Amino acid sequence: MNIYAIRVIYKYEMLRFRNTLMQSFASPVISTALYFVVFGSAIGSRMQEIDGVSYGTFIVPGLMMLTLLTQSIANASFAIFFPKFTGTIYEVMSAPISFFEILTGYVGAAATKSMIIGLVILATAGFFVPLNIAHPVWMMGFLILTCVSFSLFGFIIGLWATNFEKLQLIPMLVITPLVFLGGSFYTIDMLPPAWQTVTLFNPVVYLISGFRWSFFEVSDVSVGLSLFMILTFLTACLIVVWWMFKTGYRLKK
Amino acid sequence: MQAIVSISNLSKTYASGFQALKEVSLDIQQGEILALLGPNGAGKTTLISAICGLVNPSSGSVSVAGHDIVTDYRVTRSLIGLVPQELTLGSFDTVWETLNFSRGLFGKKPNPALIEHVLRELSLWDKKDSELMTLSGGMKRRVLIGKALVHEPRVLFLDEPTAGVDVELRKDMWELVRRLRESDVTIVLTTHYIEEAEEIADRVGVINNGELLLVEDKQALMHKLGKKQLLVELKESASHIPDVLAEWALELSADGKQLTYTYDSSNPHTGIASLLRTISDAGLLLKDIQTSQSSLEDIFVNLVMEKP
Numbered sequence: 001m002n003i004y005a006i007r008v009i010y011k012y013e014m015l016r017f018r019n020t021l022m023q024s025f026a027s028p029v030i031s032t033a034l035y036f037v038v039f040g041s042a043i044g045s046r047m048q049e050i051d052g053v054s055y056g057t058f059i060v061p062g063l064m065m066l067t068l069l070t071q072s073i074a075n076a077s078f079a080i081f082f083p084k085f086t087g088t089i090y091e092v093m094s095a096p097i098s099f100f101e102i103l104t105g106y107v108g109a110a111a112t113k114s115m116i117i118g119l120v121i122l123a124t125a126g127f128f129v130p131l132n133i134a135h136p137v138w139m140m141g142f143l144i145l146t147c148v149s150f151s152l153f154g155f156i157i158g159l160w161a162t163n164f165e166k167l168q169l170i171p172m173l174v175i176t177p178l179v180f181l182g183g184s185f186y187t188i189d190m191l192p193p194a195w196q197t198v199t200l201f202n203p204v205v206y207l208i209s210g211f212r213w214s215f216f217e218v219s220d221v222s223v224g225l226s227l228f229m230i231l232t233f234l235t236a237c238l239i240v241v242w243w244m245f246k247t248g249y250r251l252k253k
Numbered sequence: 254m255q256a257i258v259s260i261s262n263l264s265k266t267y268a269s270g271f272q273a274l275k276e277v278s279l280d281i282q283q284g285e286i287l288a289l290l291g292p293n294g295a296g297k298t299t300l301i302s303a304i305c306g307l308v309n310p311s312s313g314s315v316s317v318a319g320h321d322i323v324t325d326y327r328v329t330r331s332l333i334g335l336v337p338q339e340l341t342l343g344s345f346d347t348v349w350e351t352l353n354f355s356r357g358l359f360g361k362k363p364n365p366a367l368i369e370h371v372l373r374e375l376s377l378w379d380k381k382d383s384e385l386m387t388l389s390g391g392m393k394r395r396v397l398i399g400k401a402l403v404h405e406p407r408v409l410f411l412d413e414p415t416a417g418v419d420v421e422l423r424k425d426m427w428e429l430v431r432r433l434r435e436s437d438v439t440i441v442l443t444t445h446y447i448e449e450a451e452e453i454a455d456r457v458g459v460i461n462n463g464e465l466l467l468v469e470d471k472q473a474l475m476h477k478l479g480k481k482q483l484l485v486e487l488k489e490s491a492s493h494i495p496d497v498l499a500e501w502a503l504e505l506s507a508d509g510k511q512l513t514y515t516y517d518s519s520n521p522h523t524g525i526a527s528l529l530r531t532i533s534d535a536g537l538l539l540k541d542i543q544t545s546q547s548s549l550e551d552i553f554v555n556l557v558m559e560k561p
Contacts, residue, residue: 002327008357012346019345087341091400094305094335095358096327253267253308 009105062184076154263313288450334406359404
């Protein structure tokens, strides 16, 4: 195991995060605060409780997921795309380092950053709405799994993308709609029956549902199913990255 | 001498169908400086990239210090340092940080003393805290060399290291290459500057169209393929070459004051003595004589022209 390589990649990526600390924190914290002002206070005060939870509190796990997913993807995709773009990836590719070690460095750093941002958002939410986390260990478990899985997914996008436009394409056109339609702001039983069925094909539903259960013990689907879906997604991403490194897809000529 | 890199029937065909390497076989000897010459697109960079793990070969094999580059990639890559052709560096890291990163990437524990030594060797010590984007092109080239050296490789690949580098830095670089060789580091470089290969290399390989046309000891190559010319200056200009001199196929300069005789230096009978006697017998008065040998560049051009 090339521990030194993992360490320098991880440290390098975290240093990049530290150098753009304001930018990394300010944007998600401000947008989350705005969501709470609009949905929690302005609109939320006129909405009914959902499963015995005030609307402002109910949306906290969904909003955290929205940020976690987009940040994990953005962090990891940029981390591997940029060296590809500038050509500095040659050094990683010619180093005595396995794909798993490369992943641990890049994805570990991307997931750590998202996790920090997620926890900051949770703390921010505490200023706006009362929060009581029913299962903190499960909450952290879902948080870590989601950050790692979607950082892996972001890593795949970063490897696949050949320009900046492609880098933005999937997060903008696929992930954001899936999160909004995945029950961030509602439970799926609030939808017409036909749409409820359609929604079950949205993988983000399972993430938000499980995460919300760890907060309020209410969920759209069973916790076991949520966990299974996240682990399946994680495994699928690992297999794709393994294949990409094995074949040298967009990495080697 | 023992081969540190062994390349056997290495071929590479890109997805576009372009065959960049055709059955290349080559042994690189430990401690030597090997210069790979070839025009653009000849396959030099592909060959280096395949050895370093940046290109997947289509067929053939490469071993470094007896280890296969695919199955034992951890061993082989830790023995190799690569300085790429392009100035591919980050922007915001400092010189020190980027060298420290490179060392860690190659599985070596931090060694500030060694990094300091490398930076001093490359005259970069006073720039150690500078951000990479603030450096000049020549400085960036040195940083790339430093990054390749900081994990103490046994084989160093320099891909067009002096492209865009001023004369002074180029001389410094060759001085560094010589010092590295003294510490038993094997150097493989590609260059367009043939005079540099002529000056620094122990052996020269010529690649064209993905084929390794030859690999020879530089002196032997120049001796074997080099043509020599005898230039005979006359005291008075001649209007034509006398018939008695026809067998030497001489050339007469436009002003009629110089005769040129081209001969093969490897031939034991060059015909020089009889030529000089015959010139004198023909009534032409000699003023001076000198010889010149074709350069590596002439040899290279001839080889590449022969096999388009």
